Amino acid sequence: MRQLEGAYALIFKSPHYPNELIACKRGSTLILGVNEVSDQNSAKSFQNVKSLTTNGNPREFFFSSDLCAIVEHTKNYLAIEDNEIIHIKDGSVSILKFDKEKEKPASVQRALSVLEMEVEQIKKGSYDHFMQKEIHEQPHSLTTTMRGRLKDSGVVLGGLKEHLKTLRRSRRVIFIGCGTSYNAALAARPFVEELTGIPVTMEVASDLLDRQGPIYREDTAVFVSQSGETADTLLALEYALEKGALCVGVTNTVGSTLSRKTHCGIHINAGCEIGVASTKAYTSQIVVMAMIALAIGSDQLSTQPRRESIITGLSSLPSMKNWINDLPCSQTKCRFTITI
Numbered sequence: 001m002r003q004l005e006g007a008y009a010l011i012f013k014s015p016h017y018p019n020e021l022i023a024c025k026r027g028s029t030l031i032l033g034v035n036e037v038s039d040q041n042s043a044k045s046f047q048n049v050k051s052l053t054t055n056g057n058p059r060e061f062f063f064s065s066d067l068c069a070i071v072e073h074t075k076n077y078l079a080i081e082d083n084e085i086i087h088i089k090d091g092s093v094s095i096l097k098f099d100k101e102k103e104k105p106a107s108v109q110r111a112l113s114v115l116e117m118e119v120e121q122i123k124k125g126s127y128d129h130f131m132q133k134e135i136h137e138q139p140h141s142l143t144t145t146m147r148g149r150l151k152d153s154g155v156v157l158g159g160l161k162e163h164l165k166t167l168r169r170s171r172r173v174i175f176i177g178c179g180t181s182y183n184a185a186l187a188a189r190p191f192v193e194e195l196t197g198i199p200v201t202m203e204v205a206s207d208l209l210d211r212q213g214p215i216y217r218e219d220t221a222v223f224v225s226q227s228g229e230t231a232d233t234l235l236a237l238e239y240a241l242e243k244g245a246l247c248v249g250v251t252n253t254v255g256s257t258l259s260r261k262t263h264c265g266i267h268i269n270a271g272c273e274i275g276v277a278s279t280k281a282y283t284s285q286i287v288v289m290a291m292i293a294l295a296i297g298s299d300q301l302s303t304q305p306r307r308e309s310i311i312t313g314l315s316s317l318p319s320m321k322n323w324i325n326d327l328p329c330s331q332t333k334c335r336f337t338i339t340i
């Protein structure tokens with residue numbers, strides 16, 4: 001593992017070691033799902049290798065790069081970290097962590113997380129395609145994005161509260177993302193500049209890395225990613241962290257690498273997006289960035305009427321169902337031309 005370069009998520013099985021499995025990762029995502037951990041006391045940790053067996057019966061384990069893939073089987077999961085090795089043998093699990101300084105890996109204890117997602121979210125229901133379903137879900141996804149956050153007097157963003165002062169002092173806001181997430185940030189840029197008075201620059205994550213573009217301690221880097229796992233976006237995050245910028249995440253995926261590694265952030269709460277071309281996440285991302293702009297600019301008296309009118313506009317968005325029903329993509333015989 002120490003000699004491997006680049007990003008990877010690997011699982012090893014060998015006929016020479018039946019009932020054993022080794023898994024490790026760097027950069028890429030690897031989730032371990034553990035089924036039927038009904039004993040609450042033993043479910044809390046992986047330290048004791050016996051804790052995952054009851055009456056000597058082995059548990060079921062699932063490895064996946066995406067939390068959506070395990071929700072049908074279990075809600076208990078562990079997001080494997082870089083430099084960790086998971087060893088499963090005869091139904092028991094142990095975790096070893098490599099440290100650059102030390103020769104030998106150390107055994108570590110990790111808590112299981114509980115997935116907050118329902119199986120219905122990954123079913124197509126009466127729709128032919130996930131993308132079609134997700135387009136029609138927008139009145140609901142926008143409602144959940146704004147729920148509890150939008151007040152008459154302003155916005156409440158718990159994830160940013162502690163960092164608002166630093167954000168206001170930023171010399172510049174840099175939006176960083178890929179694909180549709182980048183485009184959501186591009187759409188949000190005008191009102192972020194208008195409401196905050198802070199200059200906003202845009203970066204496609206891969207381009208920033210290729211150029212090793214300048215980032216400073218006084219910058220706030222906002223990383224936008226539906227999955228929270230796009231490799232280029234995560235590499236750009238590492239780069240910005242090294243440069244000392246305040247790193248904010250805007251993601252749809254609780255427990256994702258982006259949400260774990262940024263200093264603070266906002267979950268867009270749009271619900272699982274399975275369609276490869278992003279739809280409902282795009283609209284929720286824009287709404288979240290509008291709310292971030294409202295929160296940063298909330299200390300400016302001169303923009304108060306404008307903020308109030310934006311809040312009124314945002315609140316009425318979910319009830320504007322017609323704009324979804326009128327879209328050409330809601331017709332059955334429709335041809336999509338999409339750039340992804």
Ligand SMILES: N[C@@H]1[C@@H](O)[C@H](O)[C@@H](COP(=O)(O)O)O[C@@H]1O
Pocket residue numbers: 178179180181182224225226227228229230233276277278340
């Ligand atoms: N086709 C997808 C896009 O829909 C998505 O916008 C982009 C970034 O993904 P994410 O938002 O998860 O970082 O990846 C791919 O290009």
